[in-house]
Amino acid sequence: MSAPTFDLGKLHGGLRLPGHKSASTAEPIRDVPIPSQLVLPITQHVGDPAQPVVGIGERVLKGQLLAEPDRTLGAPVHASSSGKIIAIEPWPVARRLGDTAPCIIIECDGEDRAIEHLETTQNFMAAQPADLLSQILKGGIVGLGGAVFPTAQKLMQAQTCEIEYLILNGVECEPYISCDDMLMRERAAQILSGAQILMHAMQIDVCYVVVESDKPEAVRSLETALSELDDDRLVLKQVPTIYPSGGEDQLVQLVTNREVPSGGLPTDVGCLVQNVGTTAAIHDWIVNLEPLISRVTTVAGDGIANPMNVRARIGTTVQDVVEFTGGYAERADHLIIGGPMTGKSVTTDRVPLVKATNSILVVLKTSFQGRELPCIRCGDCASVCPIQLLPQQLFWHSCADNEVKLREFGLTDCIECGCCDLVCPSHIPLTANFKIAKGRIQELADEKARAERARRRFEARNERLQREKQDRDTELARQKESAKQAGPAAIAEILKRKKRQSEDD
Amino acid sequence: MEFARRESPYWSARVAVPSLMLQVLAALVPAAIAHVWFFGPGFIFNLLVASIFAVGGEWSMMYVRKRPPEVALSDYTALVTAALLAFALPSLTPWWVTATGALFAIVVAKHLYGGTGFNIFNPAMAGYVVILVAFPMHLNLWIAPRIGDIDYQYLSVLQTLTFTLTGSLPDTLGFDAVSRATPLDVMKSGLTGMRTVTEIRANPIMGDFGGRGWEWIGNFLAIGGFWLLIKKIIRWHIPVSVGVGLLLPATIMYLVDPGSHPSPGFHLFSGATILCAFFIATDPVSAATSPKGRLIFGFGIGLIIYCIRTWGSYADGVAFAVLMMNMAVPAIDYLTKPHIVGHDKTGGAP
Numbered sequence: 001m002s003a004p005t006f007d008l009g010k011l012h013g014g015l016r017l018p019g020h021k022s023a024s025t026a027e028p029i030r031d032v033p034i035p036s037q038l039v040l041p042i043t044q045h046v047g048d049p050a051q052p053v054v055g056i057g058e059r060v061l062k063g064q065l066l067a068e069p070d071r072t073l074g075a076p077v078h079a080s081s082s083g084k085i086i087a088i089e090p091w092p093v094a095r096r097l098g099d100t101a102p103c104i105i106i107e108c109d110g111e112d113r114a115i116e117h118l119e120t121t122q123n124f125m126a127a128q129p130a131d132l133l134s135q136i137l138k139g140g141i142v143g144l145g146g147a148v149f150p151t152a153q154k155l156m157q158a159q160t161c162e163i164e165y166l167i168l169n170g171v172e173c174e175p176y177i178s179c180d181d182m183l184m185r186e187r188a189a190q191i192l193s194g195a196q197i198l199m200h201a202m203q204i205d206v207c208y209v210v211v212e213s214d215k216p217e218a219v220r221s222l223e224t225a226l227s228e229l230d231d232d233r234l235v236l237k238q239v240p241t242i243y244p245s246g247g248e249d250q251l252v253q254l255v256t257n258r259e260v261p262s263g264g265l266p267t268d269v270g271c272l273v274q275n276v277g278t279t280a281a282i283h284d285w286i287v288n289l290e291p292l293i294s295r296v297t298t299v300a301g302d303g304i305a306n307p308m309n310v311r312a313r314i315g316t317t318v319q320d321v322v323e324f325t326g327g328y329a330e331r332a333d334h335l336i337i338g339g340p341m342t343g344k345s346v347t348t349d350r351v352p353l354v355k356a357t358n359s360i361l362v363v364l365k366t367s368f369q370g371r372e373l374p375c376i377r378c379g380d381c382a383s384v385c386p387i388q389l390l391p392q393q394l395f396w397h398s399c400a401d402n403e404v405k406l407r408e409f410g411l412t413d414c415i416e417c418g419c420c421d422l423v424c425p426s427h428i429p430l431t432a433n434f435k436i437a438k439g440r441i442q443e444l445a446d447e448k449a450r451a452e453r454a455r456r457r458f459e460a461r462n463e464r465l466q467r468e469k470q471d472r473d474t475e476l477a478r479q480k481e482s483a484k485q486a487g488p489a490a491i492a493e494i495l496k497r498k499k500r501q502s503e504d505d
Numbered sequence: 506m507e508f509a510r511r512e513s514p515y516w517s518a519r520v521a522v523p524s525l526m527l528q529v530l531a532a533l534v535p536a537a538i539a540h541v542w543f544f545g546p547g548f549i550f551n552l553l554v555a556s557i558f559a560v561g562g563e564w565s566m567m568y569v570r571k572r573p574p575e576v577a578l579s580d581y582t583a584l585v586t587a588a589l590l591a592f593a594l595p596s597l598t599p600w601w602v603t604a605t606g607a608l609f610a611i612v613v614a615k616h617l618y619g620g621t622g623f624n625i626f627n628p629a630m631a632g633y634v635v636i637l638v639a640f641p642m643h644l645n646l647w648i649a650p651r652i653g654d655i656d657y658q659y660l661s662v663l664q665t666l667t668f669t670l671t672g673s674l675p676d677t678l679g680f681d682a683v684s685r686a687t688p689l690d691v692m693k694s695g696l697t698g699m700r701t702v703t704e705i706r707a708n709p710i711m712g713d714f715g716g717r718g719w720e721w722i723g724n725f726l727a728i729g730g731f732w733l734l735i736k737k738i739i740r741w742h743i744p745v746s747v748g749v750g751l752l753l754p755a756t757i758m759y760l761v762d763p764g765s766h767p768s769p770g771f772h773l774f775s776g777a778t779i780l781c782a783f784f785i786a787t788d789p790v791s792a793a794t795s796p797k798g799r800l801i802f803g804f805g806i807g808l809i810i811y812c813i814r815t816w817g818s819y820a821d822g823v824a825f826a827v828l829m830m831n832m833a834v835p836a837i838d839y840l841t842k843p844h845i846v847g848h849d850k851t852g853g854a855p
Binding site: 012017175249253259260261262263264319328332333334335336338340341342343344345346347348349361363365371373374375376377378379380382383386387388389390392393409410413416418421422423424425426427429431432435 | 506507508509510511512513514515516517518520521522524525576579580582620621622623740789790792794795796799838842843844845846847848
């Protein structure tokens with residue numbers, strides 16, 4: 001079946017940002033050598049921490065399972081090289097919450113000896129879809145666009161819905177980041193092969209490979225790979241370069257003109273979105289049996305001497321990666337893991353590169369200037385908001401801490417893309433404000449839920465006591481009544497019996 | 506290596522409120538020159554008085570409110586208020602009248618409501634209405650435009666300055682000698698006197714569309730306004746909807762009865778229509794926020810201007826129209842919330 005053609009949907013707002021991508025795409029991807037030490041957080045995914053299955057002092061091989069998820073949502077962690085485990089301890093990481101997380105630390109032996117895995121699934125088309133899914137689960141594969149949702153669970157969730165389209169996300173809309181671009185240029189065939197595996201596993205008939213128009217080399221290389229593949233279920237689509245069209249929900253809207261419902265998933269509107277890096281990782285695991293132990297990441301920014309894209313083992317510290325590229329520039333003020341719009345600022349370069357790390361950005365302080373002034377309600381923020389929120393109203397209500405209004409104006413729908421910040425003439429840190437307000441809303445909801453549970457418990461207890469009392473009363477009344485009906489002789493008989501009983505005791 | 510932490514995004518806006526306000530002021534410069542050309546140096550004196558009291562008022566209020574005064578002054582919003590007020594005043598205005606307007610605008614309409622960003626009413630228009638009510642005679646003291654064939658006694662720079670400072674005219678001249686009715690006044694009194702529009706328009710102060718001189722200032726204001734539109738400092742919604750709100754009823758009435766209703770062109774080029782459409786109603790703080798809301802807001806202003814001019818007792822109604830629609834802004838904002846992506850069209854959860 002060939003894919004039906006669609007007019008591109010329209011995304012509200014968004015920004016045309018300067019790309020700053022040419023510096024890091026001038027040279028091919030370079031491999032970072034094995035570092036002396038690998039730092040592997042046991043949580044590199046959305047969900048519960050994986051539980052270590054190795055002990056301190058144990059020797060491990062490349063590709064060996066180090067930690068396994070023990071609950072429903074999670075992904076395994078594998079050793080990215082061979083060596084000895086010297087510690088399992090908290091280490092600085094780049095996360096949304098908290099500065100450190102438990103990590104497995106491997107002292108590498110430099111030999112890079114790999115573990116023998118089971119036989120490969122070269123001919124995946126012959127494999128059972130269910131087998132493919134359980135195989136993907138074991139590969140430690142997570143969404144490499146930055147959200148790091150465990151891929152296997154995402155697929156299992158998608159199986160409960162009717163999926164029409166697999167959307168391959170090659171829309172790398174944040175400035176500076178170019179790892180997906182480089183991956184598409186260099187490994188288009190593997191990306192598409194991963195997509196085919198997914199299509200077979202999920203029984204999806206149409207796959208849109210979506211790339212931004214500012215990546216002509218990636219488009220050319222995908223076109224070549226597509227023509228070699230000769231599979232008309234896969235269709236290449238180019239979209240305009242507007243931030244944040246690479247967000248999952250935004251991409252669905254752009255490509256299919258369907259709005260992902262608030263609080264819902266793309267699967268609710270028949271779409272499964274996967275990052276191009278993720279499908280390449282699926283190919284590497286299913287076909288070559290190499291679990292997710294390395295990734296391509298962009299090292300860029302004015303604070304970097306030689307911007308480039310590198311392939312590094314998961315667990316390599318940022319310090320090692322930056323050193324490999326040629327170190328920092330003369331000035332380096334802020335280290336950001338991720339892009340300039342949504343990345344996380346960290347205080348030390350001891351943090352490891354993890355599955356989520358699509359970019360290591362070092363920027364200068366001079367990039368941000370301007371004093372915060374009062375909001376003048378100009379509405380520019382609303383005109384760029386891809387969700388069509390009214391950031392100025394949200395800001396107003398977040399200052400007043402008005403939870404009801406914040407919900408009414410859709411705070412929880414905010415994707416924290418940062419567009420509003422960039423156009424605000426009053427230089428108000430809107431996104432930071434919304435993050436805090438979201439946290440407070442969550443706290444309030446948790447508190448309410450707790451209070452509600454306590455109330456229900458209390459009410460249930462009262463009800464139970466009431467019921468017991470009632471039961472006692474009716475029983476007593478019944479006994480009294482039956483005694484009355486039996487007459488004085490019977491009452492005397494009962495009293496005698498009771499007396500006898502108490503004497504017996 | 507250690508780094509300083511920061512919150513995302515790690516870029517900041519290239520635009521800034523101070524530069525926006527400076528550009529608004531710059532857009533007013535051509536019209537200001539035209540104003541001085543046609544109505545003499547009084548405008549400059551008014552502007553100076555208004556600016557001094559607006560800035561002084563802002564500084565004092567920030568001081569009283571225990572906030573850094575330089576922050577409020579650095580955004581130039583007080584100067585924009587002063588400039589708009591100066592444009593609304595006749596060129597012969599005693600300083601205390603201007604000062605009252607400027608102080609009311611900044612102290613009451615702006616800072617007592619919380620300062621920049623929190624004022625419900627357009628400060629310049631609130632200040633203007635206060636002096637319109639408090640000093641009605643002074644605000645009628647428009648002089649005739651400097652056009653060759655209008656027979657009129659012009660005041661010298663010194664005489665104008667003296668009037669601004671003392672409120673008194675040279676002994677040889679009375680108020681009646683220097684003051685001239687504005688085109689809107691002429692039209693209003695003419696129509697009340699049962700004369701036809703054509704007869705009224707024979708008055709030498711009437712120009713191609715509106716009043717001579719006034720329409721040129723209007724042209725220069727429009728040039729400034731279009732420049733602001735091109736620079737994306739203002740958006741098209743309010744200027745266009747103010748125009749539609751005013752011109753739609755004007756056109757209908759003109760087509761129905763051209764004898765007793767001036768043409769749409771007259772309405773467009775008279776009074777403060779263009780100043781209002783591009784510079785006054787577009788004040789973002791006191792306007793509606795969403796595009797749809799702004800269309801309603803602007804249309805309402807245009808419509809009210811038309812009603813006041815046609816059936817009200819004031820010749821022009823810009824200030825009242827703006828203030829009335831300012832009052833309606835919370836309701837408009839509430840009713841025009843845009844559809845949030847992912848929600849159903851009624852705005853609730855899907």
